[in-house]
Amino acid sequence: MTAAPETTVSAQFLGLLARDLPPDRLTTDPVVLAAHATDRSGTRPQGEPLAVVHAERTEDVTVTLRHAHALGVPVVPRGAGTGLSGGATAGEGALVLDLSRMNRIRELSADDQLAVVEPGVVTAELDRAAGAHGLRYAPDPASAAISTIGGNIATNAGGLRCAKYGVTRDSVLGLEAVLADGTVIGTGRRTVKGVTGYDLTALLTGSEGTLAVITSATLRLRPLPVATATLAAWFDSFEAAAEASYAIARAGVVPALAELVDGPVLEAIDPALRARGAALLLVQCDGAGAAIEAAVVARVLAPLASAVEATEDPVEAETLLAARRLALPALERLGRPLIEDIAVPRSRLAEAAREIRDISARHGVPVFTIAHAADGNLHPIIVVDPSLDRLPEAAWEAAGEIFALALRLGGTLTGEHGVGVLKRQWVADELGPAAHALQRRLKEVFDPRGILNPGKSL
Numbered sequence: 001m002t003a004a005p006e007t008t009v010s011a012q013f014l015g016l017l018a019r020d021l022p023p024d025r026l027t028t029d030p031v032v033l034a035a036h037a038t039d040r041s042g043t044r045p046q047g048e049p050l051a052v053v054h055a056e057r058t059e060d061v062t063v064t065l066r067h068a069h070a071l072g073v074p075v076v077p078r079g080a081g082t083g084l085s086g087g088a089t090a091g092e093g094a095l096v097l098d099l100s101r102m103n104r105i106r107e108l109s110a111d112d113q114l115a116v117v118e119p120g121v122v123t124a125e126l127d128r129a130a131g132a133h134g135l136r137y138a139p140d141p142a143s144a145a146i147s148t149i150g151g152n153i154a155t156n157a158g159g160l161r162c163a164k165y166g167v168t169r170d171s172v173l174g175l176e177a178v179l180a181d182g183t184v185i186g187t188g189r190r191t192v193k194g195v196t197g198y199d200l201t202a203l204l205t206g207s208e209g210t211l212a213v214i215t216s217a218t219l220r221l222r223p224l225p226v227a228t229a230t231l232a233a234w235f236d237s238f239e240a241a242a243e244a245s246y247a248i249a250r251a252g253v254v255p256a257l258a259e260l261v262d263g264p265v266l267e268a269i270d271p272a273l274r275a276r277g278a279a280l281l282l283v284q285c286d287g288a289g290a291a292i293e294a295a296v297v298a299r300v301l302a303p304l305a306s307a308v309e310a311t312e313d314p315v316e317a318e319t320l321l322a323a324r325r326l327a328l329p330a331l332e333r334l335g336r337p338l339i340e341d342i343a344v345p346r347s348r349l350a351e352a353a354r355e356i357r358d359i360s361a362r363h364g365v366p367v368f369t370i371a372h373a374a375d376g377n378l379h380p381i382i383v384v385d386p387s388l389d390r391l392p393e394a395a396w397e398a399a400g401e402i403f404a405l406a407l408r409l410g411g412t413l414t415g416e417h418g419v420g421v422l423k424r425q426w427v428a429d430e431l432g433p434a435a436h437a438l439q440r441r442l443k444e445v446f447d448p449r450g451i452l453n454p455g456k457s458l
Contacts (some may be wrong), residue, residue: 009071010050011265013095015401016067016132017053021356024399025060027052028101030361039081039088040143042336042390043421047092048078056101058176058184058215064097065213065451068181072377077209079119079151082143084419085340087208097213099150105129106216110455112390114173114190119150119214129303135221138165141416142242150214156206158416159322160257163374165222167416169205173418176216180447190218198230208418211446225286229294230317233305234277237264238357239370240351244304245373248283249346253293253298256286258374259324262353263380265368269323270329277306281373282324283319303353317454327370337368338395338422339379342406343415346376355405356380361397377415400426401435419457427458 005150017026027033033048050073053064063182068075076090090096102122110133117126123144141147141159151157153175158167165171174188188194188201206214234240241260259282267274281301285293295312301308311317331337344352353369356378360367371378382395382401403413403426413423413430413437428436439458443450 002328005260009073010093012069013067013073014051017064020063020067021053021060022056025056029053030356032344036078036081036098037090039083039086041076041086041089041339041420041422043086043089044385044412045091047090047420049090049092049094051096051097054098054101055433058178061099061178061213062147062184062216063095063181064095064182065178066093069181069449072414072449072451074242074451075213076453077150077154077213079148080146080148082121083151083155083420084341084417085414087157087419087420087453088151099213100148101217102150102215103148106366107144108133108221110135112190112278112385113223115219115221117149117217117219118147120155121149121216123152130221131224133221134224135218135225136194137171137269138222139168139171149188149217149219153205153214153217155418156304156416157376158377159371160259160321160372162372162416163258171220172201173220174204174218175204175214177200177212177214179212180449180452184215185212188218189287192220198337206418210443210457211452213452220271222399225256225290225374226288227312227361228284228286228291228314228317229291229310229312230284230320231297231301231303231308231310231324232296232320233281233283234304234307235279235281236277238279238353239350240304242353242371242373244301245349246347247300247304249374251296251411253285253296253370255283255293255297255374257284258288258372259321260369260371260373261327262322262369263332264366265327265370266323266332268368269326272401273323280323281305282321284321311344321419323372327368331383335383335389338382338384338391338399339417340381340399341377341379341414341417342402342411343375343377343405344409344411346374348409348411349373349376349378352376352378352405352409352411356402358402359398359405363394363401365392365394365398367398372415375415376411403429421456424457
């Protein structure tokens with residue numbers, strides 16, 4: 001049997017979607033297609049997507065995937081498009097499944113300390129809604145004001161508070177998801193404990209839309225801390241600040257966050273910040289013992305830092321934390337950032353920083369570094385000329401050496417941003433051939449025709 005021409009398949013697919021979806025769900029407007037072709041990574045695939053489906057309910061997703069599976073049309077799930085590894089990019093012939101309209105908080109239970117939400121709910125909005133009940137959603141990615149829960153789950157996002165509260169996976173209790181053929185499944189439960197069967201919830205969390213499309217999530221909420229205490233410590237070098245972060249751990253303190261910002265990033269945010277030191281370490285303790293823990297941290301940092309500031313006032317704390325939250329926007333004003341996301345054992349953070357600086361000098365590529373110091377997750381950010389249609393070879397070479405460095409130090413290619421397309425060529429180096437082959441077989445079980453976010457992750 002001769003295969004139907006691609007244009008015939010595309011026309012048939014669009015006809016079926018137009019027939020079976022409500023009239024406001026499907027668009028082929030070129031302006032909309034162009035806006036949905038890339039994400040915050042700036043990665044630009046070849047060609048434009050075929051169409052965009054704006055899903056508003058689970059049924060829209062099932063209809064779309066059922067027809068896509070039958071005809072072999074690639075589907076790229078998408079939230080807010082804030083991803084930093086190219087995981088939501090869509091090229092020629094792909095359908096973009098936009099989930100941002102699925103933005104309802106279906107349930108928020110103060111007694112069970114959980115929320116049931118759709119994937120398009122903005123992270124910060126869930127946190128605000130939980131706050132009205134004396135609770136919060138603990139994951140706190142830097143993009144919380146614009147990123148969605150579905151995207152956070154797709155990449156297993158981390159964030160500032162992951163030092164104490166873990167990454168997204170630690171707050172996901174259960175999922176409703178649609179498989180590639182349109183089958184709806186439920187995973188997990190509403191309880192914190194539960195070990196029945198394989199942990200499909202954990203498997204789907206971080207799978208970057210390659211195994212299923214998430215349409216609802218049951219999330220764990222936590223009580224708002226009764227108090228917080230925040231410290232800002234300035235250092236003469238990034239390495240010295242990293243070494244100081246080890247001392248905090250050795251003192252037995254588990255901070256809610258411990259963030260490192262290097263001198264070039266401080267310069268990009270505000271030259272006055274850079275004038276105060278070559279690196280900034282931000283530490284926040286929370287809970288009933290926040291003040292006591294902060295006092296311990298201050299005693300540890302005082303002989304190591306050039307200056308230490310502390311506050312228990314929330315407004316002043318946000319002022320101190322602004323230097324971290326403003327880092328990426330500041331770098332985006334300088335050019336196009338290639339944002340790396342390696343993690344190394346915490347004890348090798350300073351070593352990694354030193355070698356990253358050497359890599360930057362060797363290739364003549366500027367590298368700006370921020371880090372989640374408490375868990376060894378570094379973001380070495382290469383900034384290039386935004387007018388270039390592709391990344392310079394020197395930038396790719398520097399990135400490759402940074403990835404190799406992470407693996408050599410016993411770390412990983414990505415701590416929270418995902419693989420997407422930018423890191424895919426190095427995945428096999430980290431996983432090893434046997435594990436890589438096993439993961440590919442898992443992909444085939446969930447998505448036998450390979451239509452879900454093809455060319456991403458593995």
